[in-house]
Amino acid sequence: MWERTLQDLIRGLRANKKDESKFIAQAVDEIRQEIKSKDMELKAAAVLKLTYLDMLGYDMSWASFHVVEVMSSPKYHLKAVGYLAANQSFGPDTDVLMLTTNLLKKDLTSSPNDTAISLNGLSHTISPDLAQDLSRDVVTLLNHSKPHIRKRAVIAVYKTLVKYPEATPFALTRLKERLEDQDLGVVAATINVLCEMVRREPSGYLSLAPQLFRLMTTSSNNWMLIKLIKLFGFLSPYEPRLVKKLQPPITELISTTPAISLLYECVHTCIVGGMLLHASGDSLAELCVTKLAAFLQDPDQNLKYIALLALAKIVPTHRNLVAQYQDMILSSISDQDLSIRMRALDLLSAMVTRDNLQSIVQQLLSHLVGPDTSSLPTAAQSLALNISSSTSDGAGPILAPTQLSSYRLTLVQHLLTTCSHDTYDNVVDFQWYLSVLLDLTYVASVKVGDQIRDQLVDIVARVRGVKRWAVELMTRLVRDDTFLANAQEEGSCAEVLWAAAWICGENSREIAEPQKLLPHLLQPNVSFLAPETIGAYLQAAVKLFGSWSMELSEDWDSGRIQDIREVVDTLISRLENFTSHSEVEVQERAANAVQLFNFIRADLASASFRPEDDSTAGPPANETSQNPTYPKSLLLINPLFSAYELNSVNTAAQDCIPVPESLDLDVWIVPPPREYTVPEAAPDDDTQEGERPLTKKKLKGKGKRKGKEKMSQAETLGSQTDPIPSAGPSETEEDKAEREKRRLERMELRRHDPYYIPDKPYSATSANDIDAIPVVHLDDLPPLSQVAETQYPSLLRDSASVIPSEPFVVDKNGEMPEGAISPPSSKLDPTPPMVTSSIDTAPQVLSSFPAYVVDEEIPRMKTPEPIKVKRTKKKGVSSAKSRRTVVE
Amino acid sequence: MIHSVIIFNTSGVPRLIKFYTPIHKSAQTVVPKIYSLVSTRPPGSCNFLEAPELDQLLGQKDVDEKLRVVYRSYATLHFVFVVDLSESELGMLDLIQVFVEALDRAFENVCELDLVFHFDEVHHILSEIIQGGIVLETNLDEIDSSVHQAASARKQSFAAANPLALGVGGVGPRNAGLQTPLGWLTGKITGVGAR
Secondary structure, eight states: OOOOOHHHHHHHHHHTOTTHHHHHHHHHHHHHHHTTOSOHHHHHHHHHHHHHHHHTTOOOGGGHHHHHHHHTOSSHHHHHHHHHHHHHHOOTTOGGGGGGHHHHHHHHTSOHHHHHHHHHHHHHHOOHHHHHHHHHHHHHGGGOSSHHHHHHHHHHHHHHHHHOGGGHHHHHHHHHHGGGOSSHHHHHHHHHHHHHHHHHOGGGGGGGHHHHHHHHHHOOOHHHHHHHHHHHHHHGGGOHHHHHHHHHHHHHHHHHOOOHHHHHHHHHHHHHTTTTSSTTHHHHHHHHHHHHHHHHHSSOHHHHHHHHHHHHHHTTTOHHHHHTTHHHHHHHTTOSOHHHHHHHHHHHHHHOOTTTHHHHHHHHHHHHSSOOGGGSOOHHHHHHHHHHHHHOSSOOOOOOGGGOHHHHHHHHHHHHHHHHHHHHTTOOOHHHHHHHHHHHHHHOOSSOHHHHHHHHHHHHHHBGGGHHHHHHHHHHHHHOHHHHHTTTSTTOOTTHHHHHHHHHHHTGGGOSOGGGTHHHHTOGGGGGSOHHHHHHHHHHHHHHHHHHHHHHHHTOOGGGHHHHHHHHHHHHHHHHHHTTOSSHHHHHHHHHHHHHHHHHHHHHHHHTTHHHHHHHSSSOGGGTTTSOSSOGGGGTSHHHHHSSOOOOBOTTHHHHSOOOTTOOTTSOSSOOGGGOOOOSOOOSOGGGGGGSOOOHHHHHHHHHHHHHHHHHHHHHHHHHHTHHHHHTTTOOHHHHHHHHHHHHHHHHHHHTOTTOOOSSOOOSTTHHHHHHSOEEEESSOOOHHHHHHHSOOOSTTTSSOOOOOSOOOBOOSOBOOTTOOSOTTOTTOSSOOOOHHHHHHSOOOOOOOTTOOOSTTOOOSSOOOOOOEEEEOTTTTTOSTTOOBSOO | OEEEEEEEETTOOEEEEEESSOOSSOHHHHHHHHHHHHHTSOTTOOSEEOOTTHHHHHTOOSGGGOOEEEEEEETTEEEEEEEOTTSOHHHHHHHHHHHHHHHHHHHTSOOHHHHHHTHHHHHHHHHHHEETTEEOOOOHHHHHHHHHHHHHHHHHHHHHHOTTOOSTTSOOTTGGGOOOHHHHHHHHHHOTTOO
């Protein structure tokens, strides 16, 4: 049996660099044999070798029992190996830990060497169980005669308390006594430990302040002073009197100490401890900032780094003091060192105000654009690069920070969050900001497209004044075929196209010649985009066509009919490509649009011979002048989208809408099947259901009936269609005349209804058939004239680029429901205003926009009211009484 | 507190890995990543490592728990400390210096090979400076005397157990090559462990 020592193993590893894994596999096999040996020396050597292999990433958890064996050896040099292996390999879930309790108990009370090594081991491997069992033993060691042991015991006690807080009352007093220890090393270790404890729970240790203060004024050990000052930084926010007391000694330390680390810690504590907030704090703040500014100019990069770190903390309270050094800070953003850049970035984001936002953002943007000339590798760097690349494997060449995608991402994210901070509070010129966003889209080349998209949509909803400019920019983006071609590349920000399509579609009135954008929106390359973006594209195309056809109808020229037909034909053929898209969302939108356009195409086809039709058809001659000369289908689409303007909505808006009294969410919609019974009768009064005040008990009964009602309604509907034809023979001549009169009235109504397009000219012959069919039409759509009025005239068409001179107004709060008096904070208004009535009359939002809810700020318009579909039957046209609300 | 102490050389080979708190990723992913970040920093950079991907690597939850990576490079070795907010940034730089000086005293002109062949000894020295992530001692003389005391205790214990041995396991300048006469003989006979 010839064993290898650790040295042999390492030598072997160095000699077998080529097939290291094979060598190690062999070595582990040997170790498995040796570790079972009865010879403790051999076992320990095997454990030590395993510990080394553990560092290289080879598992040693299987050997934990053998580790405990070695730990329990009475020989110190073996015990040391055992403890080392345990420290390295044992974790909180190592099961053999519970075997070590007695071993540790024994070692703790053994010779000083054993005690020291077991205290050290305990600090690493302690578990809650061990802490509970050993807490008394460890605390006893706080009074050991040797300072070295006391020192270790102090830390071990802290570790015990972390795992077993129940021991705190008993241990803490003993621990505090160590602050008075003869040995300074023990005091310093106690301070280190207290620093950890205070950071976790500052308020519990305020009583220590006098003792700590005395130590601070008498000690000259810089290590300890740093920790003490840090400790006070945690404590002083909880004790205002401490601030006053600490100010003189800390000010003195700042001005006298030669140790920069101590000086920095003092400055840092002043900032985080709130010592600059008091009346007397201003001069101290100035002193701090001056010191930090000196660090900033220091050639030592470390000082520059920590200066930026501390300045970022002082900015919220003393912005003006820091602003003096803005240029210096701006220059750090182009530092070669990534760490310094990151700090400077944080600091700059904190420093931004309305006045300096533009210059800072411009500076940051310039980092993203083009090659960074300041970071071209110098001769020394390229030399270092060569050395490192020749000696290292895996490490890439030294890149300039701006070339690192992770850094670019952080930079762009900082930029976006800084500008959008507090609902764009610092942005004065939104035209400028939108341009910045567009620039970012092009130059970012990291994945920030979704954030830019959200901000674009948000701004367009909140800032009215900038809409036209936004549309202009977005049209440009949609027209950019190169951008579309590159959209599949990594970091292309293709998500912005979603916003572009949405903004163009939603504000299509602002576009001069909307039909020219259509080919761009439906070009075949679009199908490579993300499904939700394609959806937005299709929807935008429909909206654009809607507003274009609307425009045509206002200024009708029958010569245009051929143009429109062509456009519609192309639209249909292009859209049909998308009806077979793999994503169901795209499919559905495309299919819907195709149907709409087929409808329009059919109408356009019949429109050409309309002039002759008009003279021969049913309507009386005196109404011909009111008849539109253009094809009515031109007005089909626009009202679908423009009926309502989209605004941003206050986040509390939903809470301000009172819950309808009749709404009870506990009521069954469909009752459980076992309770099914034959309905007694079909109640006709269910339209009044909502108005009736209902008690809880009644509601339950109601709920059961509701389902039945639906069923019975279906039955009655079915049965009621039957009697109509059968009633035919028995009707009198008067009835017939009456019916004919109503039919003509209805036809007249339809004539103005863009949703009703006859494929044949009206004739009196088919009357009976038509009347028998129930006509479903959408309620609550505004009359056409009204829609036309609500449109404000587009200025864009008059002058291409009008720059609004008035400042931009940001709608920060968002829209609140009409009549909502209660502010968002007071949700418990006893009598919330009723808004339902006003909503009822308002045109409904046809929720046609996909995934608008991108962030919490801009949810959809209003509580979506269910759309009422009224089924008009033969006798129900004129009288409101017999209207039956099928869907409510 | 100090969360970990890592030493690796300029090729990324670890020479010492010590984690004081359990980490959510294995040391085998953290160490190479830190190495790649450290080794690509241009010369003359500051000693604080910051990179956008670092937070995610170290598994940080919020600002209060933010971990900092402080490192210092000596010849062919990088010494990396991962610390949290209760440690002073500049203080940690000094502590790395103390650690290196303690190694230097123990090994007399320490070089990478000492760390390679005495990785257990390096752990023992570190344990005299940091215990369980808390700084135990910063005074170089104190550290040195404790290191020596522990080393001589191990030597005595070893000598008592192996009367024929010549000081293996003790600290000293490159005495690793010295083997027990028996070991030396067996090495000669079997050829195992030949250099």
